[in-house]
Amino acid sequence: QLQLQESGPGLVKPSETPSLTCSVSGGSISSRSYYWGWIRQAPGKGLEWIGSIYYSGSTYYNPSLKSRVTISVDTSKNQFSLKLSSVTAADTAVYYCARHAPDSAEYFQHWGQGTLVTVSS
Amino acid sequence: EIVMTQSPATLSVSPGERATLSCRASQSVSSNLAWYQQKPGQAPRLLIYGASTRATGIPARFSGSGSGTEFTLTISSLQSEDFAIYYCQQYNNWPRTFGQGTKVEIK
Numbered sequence: 001q002l003q004l005q006e007s008g009p010g011l012v013k014p015s016e017t018p019s020l021t022c023s024v025s026g027g028s029i030s031s032r033s034y035y036w037g038w039i040r041q042a043p044g045k046g047l048e049w050i051g052s053i054y055y056s057g058s059t060y061y062n063p064s065l066k067s068r069v070t071i072s073v074d075t076s077k078n079q080f081s082l083k084l085s086s087v088t089a090a091d092t093a094v095y096y097c098a099r100h101a102p103d104s105a106e107y108f109q110h111w112g113q114g115t116l117v118t119v120s121s
Numbered sequence: 122e123i124v125m126t127q128s129p130a131t132l133s134v135s136p137g138e139r140a141t142l143s144c145r146a147s148q149s150v151s152s153n154l155a156w157y158q159q160k161p162g163q164a165p166r167l168l169i170y171g172a173s174t175r176a177t178g179i180p181a182r183f184s185g186s187g188s189g190t191e192f193t194l195t196i197s198s199l200q201s202e203d204f205a206i207y208y209c210q211q212y213n214n215w216p217r218t219f220g221q222g223t224k225v226e227i228k
Contacts, residue, residue, distance in 0.1 A: 047157075047165065047208055047219040062216040063122070096164055106212035107155035109176070111164035 002026040004097050004112035011118050017085040018117060022097030023078065030055045030075045035105035038071060038082045040093040041114075050095075052105045053080055060105060087119045123147050123211050127220035133228040140196040142223045144209035149189045153213035156185055156194045159222075160205045168207075169194065199225070 008020035022036070029036065037052035051061040053071045061069050070083040084091060094116050098108040124147040134140045144154065152172040157165035167176040169185035172192060182197040196203055204227055209220040 046221045047210070049217040049219070060215060064216070101170065106153065107167060107170045107210060108157075108165070109167055111166070113164050
């Protein structure tokens with residue numbers, strides 16, 4: 001059974017560059033069938049797609065965040081990661097990792113439980 | 122980017138009643154639309170993809186319809202576990218975008 005588990009710093013200061021990791025179990029991140037993505041949700045708000053990556057490293061980013069986002073994959077650890085630079089209070093959110101539907105970067109079929117990142121001095 | 126607009130923001134429904142949620146796209150997304158359910162403190166769960174195909178394990182009381190710019194999620198007879206927030210998401214264009222959500226609450 002596929003499971004995704006996010007991990008992150010919890011509390012970060014403005015202007016820092018936090019890194020979040022999604023650990024995948026019950027399936028291989030190297031599967032040629034899947035894209036993997038990050039989505040965030042500010043407190044009390046809706047969902048915002050951040051970006052997605054294929055096991056080969058091919059990426060898609062939301063233009064609204066593209067200048068600050070880097071998504072990478074580590075197939076040896078069966079993980080993928082998100083780095084978000086120059087954070088502000090507006091980046092405070094629950095960050096979810098997810099697996100897209102097979103053979104596409106379309107809808108999100110499986111989700112992690114999310115990790116809260118709070119930006120505060 | 123394609124803007125997804127959901128209505129109403131909040132829907133008050135009694136258990137056993139029918140709920141109809143709407144999602145409108147700012148331009149055509151064909152049938153490339155998904156619906157998710159989110160309960161407090163939980164991750165979203167995929168309900169519907171391809172505008173009308175139920176995901177694995179989703180009860181038949183959930184149905185989706187529409188194409189182009191107008192979509193509907195119908196819950197035929199609300200159960201207690203269905204009170205939640207529902208989001209639509211288009212995947213016809215980049216960036217992938219979500220609606221702002223409809224909260225289904227107990228009347």
